[in-house]
Amino acid sequence: MNKSRILYAEDDKTIAFLIQDSLENYYEIEHFSDGKAAFKAFSTTDFDLCLLDIMMPEMNGFDLAEKIREKNSEIPIIFTSAKALKEDRIKGLKIGADDYLVKPFSIEELILKIEIFLKRSKKTESFPQKYTIGKYNFDPKNYTLTDTKNTITLTQRESDLLFYFIRHKNSVLKRQDILKAIWGDDDYFMGRSLDVFISRLRKVFADENAVVIENIHGIGFRFSEK
Secondary structure, eight states, X not given: OOOOEEEEEOOOHHHHHHHHHHHTTTSEEEEESSHHHHHHHHHHSOOSEEEEOSSOSSSOHHHHHHHHHHHOSSSOEEEEESOOOHHHHHHHHHHTOSEEEESSOOHHHHHHHHHHHHHHHHHGGGSOSOEEETTEEEETXXXXXXXXXXXXXXXXXXXXXXXXXXXXXXXEEEHHHHHHHHTSOOSHHHHHHHHHHHHXXXXXXXXXXXXXXXXXXXXXXXXXXO
8 A cells, every 4th residue: 555645844853853754654754854845846746744844944834834725725734843822823724734733742643643634535535525505515525615606625624624514514513522523632722723713614604694603602613504
């Protein structure tokens, strides 16, 4: 079986060696020490996942992630950074990252995160072709929402969350259940991440009055169609 290919951007030689040495038994890793070189490789090579540091020469991780998202809205992006401020984490998620690990982290945790996203990518093959949501047709396999005029491409995390809502339409969903289903955890930061992605989906459906993502105070959310 072919190994999944990961683009790894990290300028710290020691950290890069340790991470690459630990992961290459499971994945095909291509390491780059600056963001510019990483994006050049991304533009010419197929990858299954991107693992990005933030503080890098030539092009930082935030800018790199934005450029990657311009070319591919589906590929999973995980930030690995020493920048632990809440603002940096939220910025990374708003750019389109699927997860954000703060250094130092365990290799076991990193591999778990990588496996979650790779498995979700493969599972899309078994999804039904389309769901109707208001005026949109939702294609979870290709992460798209299409109406008669436009096609909106979602990130994998946005698509996962929307698919979860659809499967539990009109039900009150507890925050911790959503977090465990989508993120595999329900800690404080994951809760803030959920709020970011809820906000993104609300913007997507801003012109569709039939679709409602309702806050249920003290409990969670309810996704419904009028």
